[in-house]
Amino acid sequence: MIKAGIIGASGYTGGELLRLLVSHPDVSLELATSRSLAGKPVASTHRHLEGFLDLKYENPGLEEIRERCDLVFLAVPHGTGMNYVPELLDGSTKVIDLSADYRLDIPVFEKIYGIKHSDPRNAVYGLVELHPEAAREYFVANPGCFPTGAILSAAPLAAAGLIDIAVFDSKTGISGAGISPTETSHYPNLAENIVPYKLTAHRHRAEIVQELTRLDGNLRNISFTPHVIPTIRGISTTAHLFTKEPLSTEDVRGIYEEFYRDKPFVRLPGGVPSLTAVRGSNFCDIGFEADKENNRVVVLSAIDNLVKGASGQAIQNMNLMFGLVETRGLWTPATAP
Amino acid sequence: MIKAGIIGASGYTGGELLRLLVSHPDVSLELATSRSLAGKPVASTHRHLEGFLDLKYENPGLEEIRERCDLVFLAVPHGTGMNYVPELLDGSTKVIDLSADYRLDIPVFEKIYGIKHSDPRNAVYGLVELHPEAAREYFVANPGCFPTGAILSAAPLAAAGLIDIAVFDSKTGISGAGISPTETSHYPNLAENIVPYKLTAHRHRAEIVQELTRLDGNLRNISFTPHVIPTIRGISTTAHLFTKEPLSTEDVRGIYEEFYRDKPFVRLPGGVPSLTAVRGSNFCDIGFEADKENNRVVVLSAIDNLVKGASGQAIQNMNLMFGLVETRGLWTPATAP
Amino acid sequence: MIKAGIIGASGYTGGELLRLLVSHPDVSLELATSRSLAGKPVASTHRHLEGFLDLKYENPGLEEIRERCDLVFLAVPHGTGMNYVPELLDGSTKVIDLSADYRLDIPVFEKIYGIKHSDPRNAVYGLVELHPEAAREYFVANPGCFPTGAILSAAPLAAAGLIDIAVFDSKTGISGAGISPTETSHYPNLAENIVPYKLTAHRHRAEIVQELTRLDGNLRNISFTPHVIPTIRGISTTAHLFTKEPLSTEDVRGIYEEFYRDKPFVRLPGGVPSLTAVRGSNFCDIGFEADKENNRVVVLSAIDNLVKGASGQAIQNMNLMFGLVETRGLWTPATAP
Amino acid sequence: MIKAGIIGASGYTGGELLRLLVSHPDVSLELATSRSLAGKPVASTHRHLEGFLDLKYENPGLEEIRERCDLVFLAVPHGTGMNYVPELLDGSTKVIDLSADYRLDIPVFEKIYGIKHSDPRNAVYGLVELHPEAAREYFVANPGCFPTGAILSAAPLAAAGLIDIAVFDSKTGISGAGISPTETSHYPNLAENIVPYKLTAHRHRAEIVQELTRLDGNLRNISFTPHVIPTIRGISTTAHLFTKEPLSTEDVRGIYEEFYRDKPFVRLPGGVPSLTAVRGSNFCDIGFEADKENNRVVVLSAIDNLVKGASGQAIQNMNLMFGLVETRGLWTPATAP
Missing domain, CATH: 3.30.360.10 (Dihydrodipicolinate Reductase; domain 2)
Structure with a gap:
């Protein structure tokens, strides 16, 4: 079982990660963080998850997160991913960053976002159909x-x-x-x-x-x-x-x-x-x-x-990073009509 | 594996049965009928199921259906369920009728629907929370x-x-x-x-x-x-x-x-x-x-x-009728937002 | 021409009064107040009124409002209408209050809204079909x-x-x-x-x-x-x-x-x-x-x-209060579909 | 008063012409045709017009229509406008055609619509901002x-x-x-x-x-x-x-x-x-x-x-054709929100 954590779990991207992960056969949800909601049950804000998880929002330090998780999803605002990534990667924990911070070459990022980048690291651009090399990496920048x-x-x-x-x-x-x-x-x-x-x-x-x-x-x-x-x-x-x-x-x-x-x-x-x-x-x-x-x-x-455009694609990357078949836990038809 | 068939698979109720059954771990979809669409791929009308099934709509006789299926879902209009039920039940095949035909006492049905009922059979009213006795039956009338x-x-x-x-x-x-x-x-x-x-x-x-x-x-x-x-x-x-x-x-x-x-x-x-x-x-x-x-x-x-109000509840009944846990294949959170 | 003013013109009720009044043949829009938007063109927030009025939001004192207007519409929050009404009515200006303050008997109001009422005045409950007596009044409480x-x-x-x-x-x-x-x-x-x-x-x-x-x-x-x-x-x-x-x-x-x-x-x-x-x-x-x-x-x-439930009804009351036919400026069919 | 008629009044374009014309100060609605609804009150299908007109749908001959109307709006399907226009224009009646038949040069029309054109007549393309010359014409092709x-x-x-x-x-x-x-x-x-x-x-x-x-x-x-x-x-x-x-x-x-x-x-x-x-x-x-x-x-x-894209623009053309100011009967703000 992959012990997975989500930093920034209270938004839509975080909620969608949770929705998909509670049904993923190879994942154990370890933690979900939120600064403002720490202590509250996750299902108290993601009401549709009532009955599917007992997690409460937490706000632990990065070292603790790294120790508890095999994989961390960063569902944080643009410009803040870089505050988490270096420390999270300082061990064997893998990271998938759903913020924009590592998607672009640094000079382009700095120009477009008007933010000085603090971490010169490269990441795979995790559009799996173009970049299957995520399978060999510890760190993936999930596309916009x-x-x-x-x-x-x-x-x-x-x-x-x-x-x-x-x-x-x-x-x-x-x-x-x-x-x-x-x-x-x-x-x-x-x-x-x-x-x-x-x-x-x-x-x-x-x-x-x-x-x-x-x-x-x-x-x-x-x-x-x-x-x-x-x-x-x-x-x-x-x-x-x-x-x-x-x-x-x-x-x-x-x-x-x-x-x-x-x-x-x-x-x-x-x-x-x-x-x-x-x-x-x-x-x-x-x-x-x-x-x-x-x-x-x-x-x-x-x-x-929210799925192929964010959280589903992140899990598609996770599957590759952990040697699973790409479709694992994601092979579900649309809810139509 | 339960070999399941759907009579009347081209509508929303039929489509929802298909959507849920393609992910059910104990079901093998055997057939999907439609008179007007016979010969066409099911996914050509239920576009969201593209990639999930190779079935084509068919229009076989009831005897053939009975032989090919352990369970038949009837997703047919009110007043027509009774045209299928007696023959389908003439063997070991189980039936869940999503039409209104067997939900009410016959005199009430005849008064409310203005239709003469041709089959005096009783059925369990398949609101599982009130009628768990479906677990012992071959035939369930799925609620409105x-x-x-x-x-x-x-x-x-x-x-x-x-x-x-x-x-x-x-x-x-x-x-x-x-x-x-x-x-x-x-x-x-x-x-x-x-x-x-x-x-x-x-x-x-x-x-x-x-x-x-x-x-x-x-x-x-x-x-x-x-x-x-x-x-x-x-x-x-x-x-x-x-x-x-x-x-x-x-x-x-x-x-x-x-x-x-x-x-x-x-x-x-x-x-x-x-x-x-x-x-x-x-x-x-x-x-x-x-x-x-x-x-x-x-x-x-x-x-x-379409789920608890129709096709999901039908599968909940199926689970009971086949000795499975009630939640089998149905324990999925809502797609929210 | 009725010189009309709206206190609290930046919300939906105020906007709807403006929409209806710019087409009313007997009304001259004199002023529209907003504390936070004073100085800005009304059409800069009510974009659909671009071309129909040159008014800017103002924030004048009540005495000035009373002097400039024959009629004042109060489109203010519950509990604040009573802060305007006594002074506005201290002259020949008429008032239609769209807040809840004067709709109920005072003890009922105080109990329901949990607010001490500061003005013991009575008002006609301006549901015109039941209370045509608005025609003889200076002050009407517009219904919820x-x-x-x-x-x-x-x-x-x-x-x-x-x-x-x-x-x-x-x-x-x-x-x-x-x-x-x-x-x-x-x-x-x-x-x-x-x-x-x-x-x-x-x-x-x-x-x-x-x-x-x-x-x-x-x-x-x-x-x-x-x-x-x-x-x-x-x-x-x-x-x-x-x-x-x-x-x-x-x-x-x-x-x-x-x-x-x-x-x-x-x-x-x-x-x-x-x-x-x-x-x-x-x-x-x-x-x-x-x-x-x-x-x-x-x-x-x-x-x-927003019309019969608020601003249209207020204008229906206005018509009666100024001796006009009830339908004046309001006899417009719905925009359907 | 312009005596106006609408051929094909039961659809959305016809309904929108009616909605706008009942409030137009210079128009008297003379007739509204519908083959399938002839004899029924117009307000029985355009429910929002209840109280605004007593017209019933009719189905008179073109000669009668021409005699009763100063202006006819054609709100008919593409390819059928040409069946009405020649006879309607055979007198002093003016015509605004909301079908596509006269918008394009005939060879282009015939190629695009795959229909042989039966009437070589030219029409002004009634996009008023580009073609104010409608003011001198009896016949206008209203744009798509x-x-x-x-x-x-x-x-x-x-x-x-x-x-x-x-x-x-x-x-x-x-x-x-x-x-x-x-x-x-x-x-x-x-x-x-x-x-x-x-x-x-x-x-x-x-x-x-x-x-x-x-x-x-x-x-x-x-x-x-x-x-x-x-x-x-x-x-x-x-x-x-x-x-x-x-x-x-x-x-x-x-x-x-x-x-x-x-x-x-x-x-x-x-x-x-x-x-x-x-x-x-x-x-x-x-x-x-x-x-x-x-x-x-x-x-x-x-x-x-339905307004600038169809019926409102048709009335804008009408205003020009009858020497009225362009905005007559149309100077109404949007219903927002």
Whole structure:
């Protein structure tokens, strides 16, 4: 049994880790931390977990955490992961960081986040379909939610060197903004509405650029615009891809089927992917249509932002890091409708 | 392994049986029938099951079904269950009928549904918390969705002979109305709205009356009014109960804790139960507040109509009928938020 | 032209007054106050009013307000209306108070709200269909949102002395909870959910009791339970009424048609009233079905909580107070779908 | 008074014309046609109009319609407008056609819609902000909903010859798909979801191309992908515009302010436009942000698809055609929240 701990367990990402881990056959939940809730039962705030765990929130020191856990998930705000990582890794404990701190090259991180980085360590970028090398590592930087959907939508064409311009127009459910009420999450502001934001300069663009240019060093024309839609979960990405040569839909299908062969969590079901078909699950469903005449392909991806976009992907990484099959504890269909 | 078949697998109830059964460790899905879709892959209509089963819809005869299956779930319209049951039970195959046909005494059924019943057989009313005797039976009539939430909300006080008048005001997600588009399920008609219907004479009232009067023969003042709310899943029932004597909230809590001791799927989490905390799961969460001065108790129950209100409860019955622990394959937390 | 001012114009009730008043042919908007926003354009927070008014939020003294306005709407929190009313009324300015302060007899108010009342003044309870005497007054206490829907649903039967027990089960859109984000208004908590609250003791019950017992001094068995549904606007009330004698649906129709004859904002359209058909309008639509056998009538009412439940009704009172026809500036159909 | 008739009044577009026209001070509603509903009161299907009109649906011949009406709105399916227009225009009656039949050059129409056009007549493309010449015409082709939002978002930059590539990613409420229930409008399919469709070849693209290339003959790289979001009303368009030269946000603001000077229904409120701020109104709100470094501008537009995207715009055209001020009967703020 993997003794697992979660630092920052009271938010949505933490709650989703807990939801998935209580059903994981090889994990024993060892601790869940929260500064403000220490002493309270975890199920008193994650009400749906009533009956599934007896844990109380704690707030132990890092040394104690390291001693009690084989693996620590960091579900903490951007800019704070680096405060935990060095000490946690000072032993045999493995770490999966769901914050943004180790996803980008340090100069890029410092520029984009406006934060001085205190730890020069490298991490694997844990988008498992592109970076299976997590299997050999103690430390993984779990990808951002938008980048997961965007990168997976374009990676096969990027790897083939076929993309000229990539415009990612993404639509996310509001759970991506977290558990605390805000102006945007206020029901009358979001229901019957859609909220575009950070039109040209969302931080997640840097992850998309980093990973797609790893696949195609010449691909630099990448733009990204996110929107919040009135749903709880899910990210639907519409990738408007202009290609260097004309492609038919069948050409595209061939490229995607080849690229994602043996990737169990990427499905190409035909037709338009739906958030409904991935809700609560770790799948990324992809669909596409080519406009051959105009050297254009529209690719769609659908993920659950809290699962494949965060906690599920973290567990997918955990499985690899501990020598388990990738799908262990994650092979569950979506809750649809 | 239990070889299980589903007659009528293309609707929401059938899809939910499939979703739950593909993860059940003791079940082998043998067949899924649909007249209109025979020959098509099940995952072509239940898109979220892509990758989880290779079944195609079939339309075999009842004798073949009986031979291939240890257990058949009937997910068919009201008034048609009786066309399958006698022949299916003519051997060692067990049957769980999700239609309304065998839930009520025959004269009541014939009056309420306006249908002549062709099969005088009795069935256990499969509300497991009240009827664990399903464990000894070959045939179970699975309860209606509204009755499940309503009966569980009031049963402890009814069993104690304390209820004078019971008014059940229930609110359901639209998935209870089925997979086919209707005026009510048309998004612009339901979003930003609530749709009361069958204000005084919904058919499910008869099940509520039957079960509560089994618990208290004198309790006959029972009314029920359903509403559709703009949600996909869930039934929230507000039971306005006038009691024969004044009760405090603590009195009520004592009665409910005692009644539901050792019933794993009924939770009394404190506070107001939430559809979010049961979504996708087989739980019935119950809360209450007494107005002692006015001999009144308000009891709330929350279930997922497709799980505890239909397919999950059917599997709970299956577990009992096959000597498994009640929670087998069903012990999964809600997908929240 | 009526020179009108709004104290507390930055919330939903204030915004709705502004929305309706900018189109009112006999009103000149004189001022809109907000302490925290003083100096900012009103349209900078009420974005939909861009182009309709040049007002900036102000924070003048009461004497100045009294001098500049023929009429002041108080859209302030409960317990604070009494801080404005005495001084505002010290002249010829009229006042419509949308807070709860003057709706109840003072001892009842003090008990229910737990606040010492500082002003012994009486006010007309401005539910126009029951209290047209507002036409002769300088001061009106505008009713609460839930009481408006509940009282109108039951008043005809109460006035006929026919009600034995009244259970009001109300469902409101979240805008009734105000413009500030809260746990309840947080989208992931409300979408796909329903939130019952204050199960036996909501403050608005006192208004319902007060007005229905004015109509029938013997009617004391009145209970009220509110719920928040995932909609922005609207209150749907299901009144479960047990009657002293058996009534048919046609009997009920006759009583309601007679009672609401010449009440332009109460409609009896037949069938089940819909929030969609009243959204954005000042109507109260009512429907009903009798269960004669069980001495029970279910009555439904639908209002827009911000219009008939608050600001529209306030303007309806204004029209009467200034000798205008009741429907002036309010005779607009709902925005449906 | 303009005697107005609506052919095809039972759908959403017809209902919205009725909603707006009952409040228009210069219009007398003369007739509303529906083949299937002839004889029934209009308010029996458009329930929100109860009390506002006594019309019954009729089904008279075109000659009678022409005689009774000064103006006819055609709210009929694509491909059928041409069956009415020639005969209706054979006199002094004016016609506004909300179908697609006369929006495009005939060869383009025939190619895109796959229908042989039977009437070679030209019509003004009634996007008033670009085509005020409607004021001199008897016949106007009312624009499509998506093109209205898309064209208005890009027109100023197109007119300045600045656009190199334009990618329109639009998100619409489901009311655009009509009043009849469909798979897409089925609540469980749309709620908590987003539905991209016609990824590269939606018919409305042709209108966008036609109008933007009228403004800039060299601009041919135009793509358009629509999505349905879980809202009733509203179209939010994200225009990803690559420009021929670097522009700052302030440059863009200057161009838009100049272009839309004296266009009362286009607002540039600053920030991100919201569907909430235009709901039920005839406004098109526009916002933008430039990424100067990458020669890219993201422009957002928000409209109500049933008002500015259909019926409101038709009335705006009517006002011009009858010599009224453009805003007559339309100068109403959105119903927000």
